[in-house]
Amino acid sequence: MRGSHVIGEAATRAGCRFYAGYPITPQNELPEYLSKRFAELEDATFIQAESELAAINMVMGASMAGVRAMTSSSSPGISLKQEGISYMAGTELPAVVVNVMRGGPGLGNIAPSQQDYFQATRGGGHGGYRTIVLAPHSGQELVTLTMKAFDLADRYRLPVVLLGDGLMGQMMEPVTFPDPIDPATLPRKDWVLGGAKGRGGHLLASLLLDPSKMEQHNWKLARKYAAIRERETEHESYLLDDAVLAVVAFGTAARIAKGAVNRVRKAGLKAGLFRPVTLWPFPERQLRALTPRLKHILVFEMNLGQMVEDVKLSIGEQATVHFYGRPGGIVSTPHEIAEAITKLCYRYDLG
Amino acid sequence: MEISQHPYAEFLRTEMMPNIWCSGCRIGRIKNAFIEAIQHLGYDPDTCAVVSGIGCSSRITGYLNLDTIHATHGRAIPTALGVKLANPDLKVTVMGGDGDILGIGGNHFLALGRHGHDLNVFCMNNYGYSMTGFQHGPTTPLGARTITTMGGSPYAPVNPVAIALAAGYTFVARSTSSHPYHLMDCMISAMKNRGPSFVEILVPCMLFERRNKIKSLEALFLNKAKIKETLSEEDVDQNDFTKEISLGIFRDTPVREKPQLSLVKSAKKKAVKTYRVNFRSRASGIKYIQIRMEGTGGQGIVQGGKTLIHAAMNMDPKLNSTLTKRYGPEMKGGSCVTDVLLSAQPIDYPFVEVPDLLLMMSDIVTKERGGAVIINDKGTIVADESMVDLSLLDGLPSTVKVFGVPATQIARDNFRVVVANNVMMGFVCKTTSIIEKNCIKAAILKSAPPGTEEMNLAAFEKGYEFGKP
Numbered sequence A: 001m002r003g004s005h006v007i008g009e010a011a012t013r014a015g016c017r018f019y020a021g022y023p024i025t026p027q028n029e030l031p032e033y034l035s036k037r038f039a040e041l042e043d044a045t046f047i048q049a050e051s052e053l054a055a056i057n058m059v060m061g062a063s064m065a066g067v068r069a070m071t072s073s074s075s076p077g078i079s080l081k082q083e084g085i086s087y088m089a090g091t092e093l094p095a096v097v098v099n100v101m102r103g104g105p106g107l108g109n110i111a112p113s114q115q116d117y118f119q120a121t122r123g124g125g126h127g128g129y130r131t132i133v134l135a136p137h138s139g140q141e142l143v144t145l146t147m148k149a150f151d152l153a154d155r156y157r158l159p160v161v162l163l164g165d166g167l168m169g170q171m172m173e174p175v176t177f178p179d180p181i182d183p184a185t186l187p188r189k190d191w192v193l194g195g196a197k198g199r200g201g202h203l204l205a206s207l208l209l210d211p212s213k214m215e216q217h218n219w220k221l222a223r224k225y226a227a228i229r230e231r232e233t234e235h236e237s238y239l240l241d242d243a244v245l246a247v248v249a250f251g252t253a254a255r256i257a258k259g260a261v262n263r264v265r266k267a268g269l270k271a272g273l274f275r276p277v278t279l280w281p282f283p284e285r286q287l288r289a290l291t292p293r294l295k296h297i298l299v300f301e302m303n304l305g306q307m308v309e310d311v312k313l314s315i316g317e318q319a320t321v322h323f324y325g326r327p328g329g330i331v332s333t334p335h336e337i338a339e340a341i342t343k344l345c346y347r348y349d350l351g
Numbered sequence B: 001m002e003i004s005q006h007p008y009a010e011f012l013r014t015e016m017m018p019n020i021w022c023s024g025c026r027i028g029r030i031k032n033a034f035i036e037a038i039q040h041l042g043y044d045p046d047t048c049a050v051v052s053g054i055g056c057s058s059r060i061t062g063y064l065n066l067d068t069i070h071a072t073h074g075r076a077i078p079t080a081l082g083v084k085l086a087n088p089d090l091k092v093t094v095m096g097g098d099g100d101i102l103g104i105g106g107n108h109f110l111a112l113g114r115h116g117h118d119l120n121v122f123c124m125n126n127y128g129y130s131m132t133g134f135q136h137g138p139t140t141p142l143g144a145r146t147i148t149t150m151g152g153s154p155y156a157p158v159n160p161v162a163i164a165l166a167a168g169y170t171f172v173a174r175s176t177s178s179h180p181y182h183l184m185d186c187m188i189s190a191m192k193n194r195g196p197s198f199v200e201i202l203v204p205c206m207l208f209e210r211r212n213k214i215k216s217l218e219a220l221f222l223n224k225a226k227i228k229e230t231l232s233e234e235d236v237d238q239n240d241f242t243k244e245i246s247l248g249i250f251r252d253t254p255v256r257e258k259p260q261l262s263l264v265k266s267a268k269k270k271a272v273k274t275y276r277v278n279f280r281s282r283a284s285g286i287k288y289i290q291i292r293m294e295g296t297g298g299q300g301i302v303q304g305g306k307t308l309i310h311a312a313m314n315m316d317p318k319l320n321s322t323l324t325k326r327y328g329p330e331m332k333g334g335s336c337v338t339d340v341l342l343s344a345q346p347i348d349y350p351f352v353e354v355p356d357l358l359l360m361m362s363d364i365v366t367k368e369r370g371g372a373v374i375i376n377d378k379g380t381i382v383a384d385e386s387m388v389d390l391s392l393l394d395g396l397p398s399t400v401k402v403f404g405v406p407a408t409q410i411a412r413d414n415f416r417v418v419v420a421n422n423v424m425m426g427f428v429c430k431t432t433s434i435i436e437k438n439c440i441k442a443a444i445l446k447s448a449p450p451g452t453e454e455m456n457l458a459a460f461e462k463g464y465e466f467g468k469p
């Protein structure tokens, strides 16, 4: 099944019953799939909005009404959605936002890229908030992480970003799906708009004119973010036990890096891969734990170096961080990365 | 009087009082008319939600003790639509100002008319952006002074009623905050209408009055406005308080018959003959194969790749596979490449580096590459003789197997050109025996549009006949 369809099916099975989107390449296959899939369901709504802004705000409305809701877009469209994402973060509303990244800046191109790492992991919009960011690297992980995104969004009441790229979206891989979740069985949300009888009305707003109230609210958000940092980091370690050099990469890049690691291992070089699955929260502690045993870390990204900053923050002076990356939608081959690893191993005499 | 004794106390968040409106602002009256309308209709507050954007008028949601949303500037309509679609039992009303609804949110205002959903949009027109000190907005009258048009606005104002009528709202009315009973009636009728309803509510803003040395807009409204039972086209234009204002209901039509929301059920396809091909799955023993199909956009290059990958999955569901495609800048007529990888191990890099099997439907890609043919030394090339200049394939190592099949010619002579890719599949199937015949046929059936199954399968068989085992 094609990656973008996998996301659609996984979302449906996670109990998502509302999707609003706007056409942009390379993610059109996802709304295309959902428009068909949701038509089979009595309780689901698919709507093509009049703009990206409309789409994210429709998702906001649906989320306020208590439904599991999703939107998707690609880089320029995600920029347009940032205002709505900030409002949702401020109002503490769950939603899943899929970003099928393409080359940038500006309109860029439609080739696979990882140039939105900063935007995704730093909140993206105004107001100093965070969103959980999940980076799948395989078809099967598109299933698990899409479903997990809905759970996390509901649990912590915040937008969760699923960060993929065009390659992820169009790759066809065999996957297995878990049984669908019946939305009726999901825990009730006690804050939604469902009628004000017998209680005060709910006012869902992110406007807090009184600075002290705004401060309180921000502290509350900060505590929530701290709890997420504490509990929700996820990563994969691949052949790291005996490694002398670790490659750090996420998403499609991690997949390519895995191939490179396999290649250099055949040639006798002990490299391994550390793959962050959650980009925010970043698995800092887990990465730091590799050092100081590992003296050298090679970060590989499909951009000119964004996650590398988080890697450096995580490990401080404990190891030397190297970087290899290509921007603009060129997809490096495993061979290229293997070469980069090999060069480092020879230069620093890593056995 | 204690605020708790307010006649509408039940509907108000009294803890939010006093409100932030200027004393003398008339927006509060509109809020009251809304409460009266709900009471009159006997609506259970439990079923009412109000959504607003940002601005003086949008503050209404802060004071109404219903479920309310204070949404993003300009986006009240899509947010409300999200609520409505997710919970159709709610009666959802959008309240906002002219800047919010017609300015920054204008696109959504238009789209709602077209979408046709049951939402009420009550737009308070106070002729500018009041909350921020009164800048000019979409409805600011020509020549009016605002803090961004101190010499008088040079812009022609829009007519909200005319736009709503053109956009397809099923209920359109105009009233003012100075005619509370008329306003309430309009709101009641609007809420009864089951389509998108729009009420323009003229409301005096004191900042506007001050800037333009108008003593009392309210007096002007009361003086110039006429409530009319029946309205003509001319009345649409009469919205200028210096001349004449026509108030009343411009349109109240039943919502047009149309499929509900997104729940459009796809029309039942005519019962056509159903085709079936049985195949058996087994362990294929494939370790790693790189297949590239290339040609010209429109030749079914991507479809061919899909057929291959589905066929491989039919044969051995345990295989890992990826399909990626690349187009030249133009979709039709430009170069097109589809890469298919089949592997026993998870695939790390989804593009073909050196193909083991290269299917050339035309030579456009190779020519773009300057004539270089990339192929594994022990690989196989199958070229469509009718489309590929075979001299390009001279000079390849003798270990490379090269086959030609006039796929396009065969398709043109016997069927239609579009099935040339399946002629190719048939030929490849017999010649390479990578994938079993029935697995490919089942894959072809899976993607063949209804009614073309027979032709596609026949094309495959024709190619198979030509194949060299």
Ligand code: SF4
Pocket: B020, B021, B022, B024, B025, B026, B027, B056, B057, B126, B130, B131, B204, B205, B206, B207
């Ligand atoms: S600025 Fe104008 S619209 Fe706003 S509260 Fe004052 S009078 Fe009312």
